[in-house]
Amino acid sequence: MFNFGKKKPAPPPAPAKKEAAAGPQGFSPEDLARAFDAHQEEKAAREAARAEARAAYAQPVAKSALARGFANLFTRNAKLDENLLDEIETALITADVGVAATTRIVDDLRERMNAREFPDVPALVRALRGELMALLAPVAKPLRIDPEAKPFVLLTVGVNGVGKTTTIGKLAHRFQNEGRGLMLAAGDTFRAAAVEQLKVWGERNGVPVVAQGQNADPASVAYDALQSAKSRGTEILICDTAGRLHTQAGLMSELGKIKRVLGKIDPRAPHETLMVIDGTTGQNALNQLRQFNQAAKVTGLVVTKLDGTAKGGVLFALAREFAIPIRFVGLGERLEDLREFDPEAFVDVLLPETLAS
Numbered sequence: 001m002f003n004f005g006k007k008k009p010a011p012p013p014a015p016a017k018k019e020a021a022a023g024p025q026g027f028s029p030e031d032l033a034r035a036f037d038a039h040q041e042e043k044a045a046r047e048a049a050r051a052e053a054r055a056a057y058a059q060p061v062a063k064s065a066l067a068r069g070f071a072n073l074f075t076r077n078a079k080l081d082e083n084l085l086d087e088i089e090t091a092l093i094t095a096d097v098g099v100a101a102t103t104r105i106v107d108d109l110r111e112r113m114n115a116r117e118f119p120d121v122p123a124l125v126r127a128l129r130g131e132l133m134a135l136l137a138p139v140a141k142p143l144r145i146d147p148e149a150k151p152f153v154l155l156t157v158g159v160n161g162v163g164k165t166t167t168i169g170k171l172a173h174r175f176q177n178e179g180r181g182l183m184l185a186a187g188d189t190f191r192a193a194a195v196e197q198l199k200v201w202g203e204r205n206g207v208p209v210v211a212q213g214q215n216a217d218p219a220s221v222a223y224d225a226l227q228s229a230k231s232r233g234t235e236i237l238i239c240d241t242a243g244r245l246h247t248q249a250g251l252m253s254e255l256g257k258i259k260r261v262l263g264k265i266d267p268r269a270p271h272e273t274l275m276v277i278d279g280t281t282g283q284n285a286l287n288q289l290r291q292f293n294q295a296a297k298v299t300g301l302v303v304t305k306l307d308g309t310a311k312g313g314v315l316f317a318l319a320r321e322f323a324i325p326i327r328f329v330g331l332g333e334r335l336e337d338l339r340e341f342d343p344e345a346f347v348d349v350l351l352p353e354t355l356a357s
């Protein structure tokens with residue numbers, strides 16, 4: 001033991017006693033009890049978070065075509081046969097899951113059914129839930145703000161009216177709640193109203209907005225904003241861009257220019273290129289993402305308007321085809337309706353485990 005001075009009291013005898021009581025790995029019963037309590041607390045916190053997420057997803061997702069299709073299928077007395085597989089296939093295809101993802105799911109279920117793996121329909125439902133989860137698992141990667149990046153630059157892109165600017169407002173609200181310093185760049189210089197929309201929002205919420213007015217070069221706005229955010233030591237910069245059709249080659253290459261210009265100040269910027277996709281779009285979302293990814297290397301997705309007439313299946317099609325992380329989903333118009341994407345909560349609402357039992 002370290003004994004620095006004679007005046008210090010002698011070390012208490014307790015540790016020796018504790019060691020004597022320790023188990024073979026050196027853990028005392030008290031250590032084990034504490035570890036058990038911590039584990040229980042963690043588990044309870046995880047379960048509470050899951051229940052909270054499920055509640056947020058419940059109302060919007062339950063009315064999607066996919067959830068209703070599954071409910072129709074499994075609440076009547078379905079039989080475990082080829083006909084049931086056909087009906088599952090139809091439910092998936094008509095809800096925008098897409099041919100590739102649907103084929104994978106149904107072929108897998110057929111193989112397992114033929115191998116007599118399912119004693120009853122609830123067993124098949126459990127397997128189907130597993131298939132749905134497996135498709136989404138690779139894209140369940142929440143956005144992490146790299147603390148080394150000062151600022152962490154988020155560039156939002158997407159076609160017209162999908163919800164880019166409102167998503168920026170919701171993200172800003174989320175980051176502010178986390179106590180992070182923010183700045184916005186009004187990179188949609190196409191419409192005068194767009195610059196105003198962001199400026200008004202910024203003023204109301206005490207977030208600085210860098211703008212240059214209508215028809216300014218969006219790359220120049222982004223450059224100015226990044227310089228300003230850097231000199232102020234701002235933590236996060238979010239750049240808005242004008243909506244553009246994925247088929248407009250000139251406008252698509254403008255996105256590449258914005259990225260290159262940002263990269264001149266910080267070679268890693270933008271740290272996240274977030275494409276916003278309207279969840280009601282259907283299979284055309286795949287074409288959109290293909291083109292935007294080619295022009296601007298998309299690193300994350302936000303799927304909005306899942307509370308509207310979205311069929312719910314497009315997330316599976318996107319996940320299967322691109323494996324690009326789905327960071328957030330839009331479940332309504334309120335600020336708190338932008339939720340981190342939670343595949344478990346999503347699948348729990350689409351196809352509850354208890355549906356067929």
Ligand SMILES: Nc1nc2c(ncn2[C@@H]2O[C@H](COP(=O)(O)OP(=O)(O)OP(=O)(O)O)[C@@H](O)[C@H]2O)c(=O)[nH]1
Nearest residue numbers: 160161162163164165166243304305330331332333
């Ligand atoms: N119901 C619902 N509406 C949403 C959601 N996200 C966005 N919206 C609405 O979609 C509309 C368009 O939103 P904007 O944010 O202006 O879309 P944008 O992509 O910036 O549009 P442009 O700049 O014109 O390309 C607004 O009326 C939003 O309130 C959502 O998750 N749910």
Ligand SMILES: [Mg+2]
Nearest residue numbers: 164165188194
């Ligand atoms: Mg906008």
